[in-house]
Amino acid sequence: MRRILTILVEDRPGVLTRVSGLFSRRGYNIQNIAVGRTIEPGISRMTVSVEADPLTVEQVVKQLNKLVNVLKVSDLTEEASIGRELMLVKIKADPVKRSDIQQMVSTFRGKIIDVSPDSMIVEVTGDDEKLQAFTLMMQEFGIKEIVSTGQISLLRGSKTMRDVKA
Amino acid sequence: MKMTGAEMVLAAFEEEGVEVVFGFPGGAVLTLYDEIFKKGLRHILTRHEQGAAHAADGYARATGKPGVVIATSGPGATNLVTGIATAYMDSVPLVAITGQVARPNIGTDAFQEADITGISLPITKHNFLVKDIGELPRMMKEAFHIANTGRKGPVLIDLPKDLQVEQGDFVYPSKVEIPGYKPTYAGHPGQISKAAQAIRRASRPLLYTGGGVVSSGAQAELLTLSQQARIPITTTLTGLGSVPHDYELFLGMPGMHGTYAANHALNECDLLVAVGTRFDDRVTGKLDTFVPRAKIIHIDIDPAEISKNVVVDIPIVGDVRLTLEQILKRLANAETDGTEEWCQMVREWKAAHPFRYCQDSAECLKPQFVIEEIYRVTRDKGPILTTDVGQHQMWAAHYFRVNRPRKFISSGGLGTMGFGFPAALGAQVAHPDELVVCIAGDGSFQMNSQELATAVHYRLPVKIAVINNAYLGMVRQWQKYFYEGRYAHSSMAGSPDFVRLAEAYGAAGLRVASADAVTPTIERALEMDGPVLIDFQVDPEENVLPMVAPNTSIVEMIGGE
Ligand SMILES: Cc1ncc(C[n+]2csc(CCOP(=O)(O)OP(=O)(O)O)c2C)c(N)n1
Ligand SMILES: [Mg+2]
DSSP: OEEEEEEEEEOOTTHHHHHHHHHHHTTOEEEEEEEEEOSSTTEEEEEEEEEOOHHHHHHHHHHHHHSTTEEEEEEOTTSOEEEEEEEEEEEEOOGGGHHHHHHHHHHTTOEEEEEETTEEEEEEEEOHHHHHHHHHHHHTTOEEEEEEOOOEEEESTTOOGGGSOO | OEEEHHHHHHHHHHHTTOOEEEEEOOGGGHHHHHHHHHHTOEEEEOSSHHHHHHHHHHHHHHHSSOEEEEEOTTHHHHTTHHHHHHHHHTTOOEEEEEEEOOGGGTTTTOTTOOOHHHHTGGGSSEEEEOOOGGGHHHHHHHHHHHHHSSSOOEEEEEEEHHHHHOEEEOOOOSSOOOTTOOOOOSOOHHHHHHHHHHHHHOSSEEEEEOHHHHHHTOHHHHHHHHHHHTOOEEEOGGGTTSSOTTOTTBOOOOSTTOOHHHHHHHHHOSEEEEESOOOOHHHHSSGGGSSTTOEEEEEESOGGGTTSSSOOSEEEESOHHHHHHHHHHHHTTOOOOOOHHHHHHHHHHHHHOOOOOOOOSSSSOOHHHHHHHHHHHHGGGOOEEEEOSSHHHHHHHHHSOOOSTTSEEOOOSSOOTTOHHHHHHHHHHHOTTSOEEEEEEHHHHTTSGGGHHHHHHTTOOOEEEEEEOSBOHHHHHHHHHHSTTOOTTOBOTTOOOHHHHHHHTTOEEEEEOSHHHHHHHHHHHHHSOSOEEEEEEOOTTOOOOSEEOTTSOTTOEETOO
16 A cells, blocks of 8 residues: 655755665665755655555654654655645647647646647646546657656645654 | 864763774774874774674673774775674674765775765664764764664764864763654553553463663563563573573573474463564564464564564563563562463473483584583683574574673674674673683684784683584585585585694694593683684584474474474
8 A cells, every 4th residue: 555654854964865775675665755845944854655554664664763864754644635746748749739738738737838849848736646647648649758756745734744643 | 172083083982981992994094093092092903894893892792882993994994894784783882983085085986985874874773974073073972872872783983084184173062962863761651561461460471582681781670570470581692691591480592493492482372571672583483373372562672673573462662671670560569370380381391301412422522512511611700602603603502501691792683604703802802801702613713713813912812612513514404404415515625724723823722523622621721821712623414403494383393302
């Protein structure tokens, strides 16, 4: 099952290696990982999606907590949370297909951010499911390249990750 | 106060009470060594960095204080890797200081550059690459703190060459404040009550304890618990010595080469009290056959050990000693249901199934006999014993009856051949007036025999018993049982004459090939000053029995009748 972990870390050299190294070393599979700053200086936040059963996740969380630079780990999977991922897709777009593409993009509330004679770049955000659906639709036109950020998540309401028990 | 980086390291050593360091110099630590020279800090020069790391480890295991090891950048640092990993697997406090190339050269494949913080990431509790002189005092403080608190372990500090000469302000922090590092010492009171209640109710309880008892110094509490609640104890390799060997309810070691009594007690118990131990596969055998009838209490300072291999019923995260103390308080003057019938049963197992061997001819020397004799002759001196890895290690665990913690020093988790001798040197440095004996394998000893020079150089009177079976005996044993006797590359033909090897270094060498020479030769070695190696030429084909095949139930013991 796919679990979403958020991790607060001290912003020290090598901290990303420590976290990702731990996952690979102990045989846990990271599906994606996103890292960015927080409002507290010196503290970064990672969102990691990992495919694992509950017992394994419990072990992952405990091992993460043992890393000296890790401040807090929360499993958001069971919480009411919002997850978003940003994806840029470069699509083959010969002039006759353009309007079809445009229509599809607007259905997914995406944005066309670059256009050239035979291709365009679309920006979409959403959760994993939506992006997969969008990718599927675009395959019809021909995808040249995809890049995505990995999911980031926040809890709904006023609760923050610090309120979630590890 | 203004100081150079190198001076800061020495000042931090002083603050931390470091009395001796083990190491090997080179280009990237010349300034540090110069400072060691100037300050007159005691330094033991080994002949290989691996030897230095194991010696620092042996020092730490023998004292409970962190061992300190120093090496230069590149090959010096990579030579430490096995030693650091050995300490990591057995949770031994170690501080490793490595030189690094100058900061501007980092990342350029400079001469003798190796990314040792990257390399040692998975085998250290934490590590630091010092980039700013202002961080050095704090990092030194944190390194010692992290190494020696919580679940102990090795910490590495990588110190660029140019930083060692740079000046900075030295104020040694009086406190550490590491937001992401807060070990839990006090066990949860609710869980402790539950544990006490479970102990009170059990009729066939068993204590299964490990190295955590030694590192938290909980031997007294453990024994009291066993005596008061009448609970038999089995102790893993790294826990040996934390329970007196002659204690009536001590069952010896469990697992692959465990005792009949310990393995059967595990199989029959209705409550397992696991203390400072980690359910290693060498102990549990096939996991789903392990303690089939028991509820499990697990006390450990590392939350990640709880339910890692075996899901437990009553987890308690905390210091072993403090937790046992609390459990004892809750048990005081409470009715414990009788466990006497159970105790009687395990005592009978113990009496009926001791380890056995047969020293029947004077010519064919049995390794077990050698170790038993070493034990018998030295027992009054209460020696510190170190071992290498292999058959001789298991026989040492079986026949050398240790009664006190920190007296049995062996690489358990990593199983590092070549550990025993340098570890013995470290233990001897820590305890110059005690008898230190190393039970070595002929294969293992050759992995660090260069340290004979260190022993001679510093007049460390370690007594080395090479259990010379002319084989990588444990490998040969597995080949015999599981590979139809095809002895693929496990013969040690070509080994040196160990007596002359010792003599070449200026140490004494003795040889024993027959049973009647064993005792007098041991006695003679004990009377000699300085390091002595005895080459015991033993039966090459002796096997360690009983044995549990890997990934089978621990009561299916080969040769366990
Ligand atoms: C560094 C290292 N390499 C390989 C092994 C695998 N191994 C385990 S026991 C053993 C044989 C050890 O031989 P020896 O030291 O002569 O001891 P014996 O088993 O003969 O008593 C080997 C090769 C190991 N444990 N450590
Ligand atoms: Mg051998």
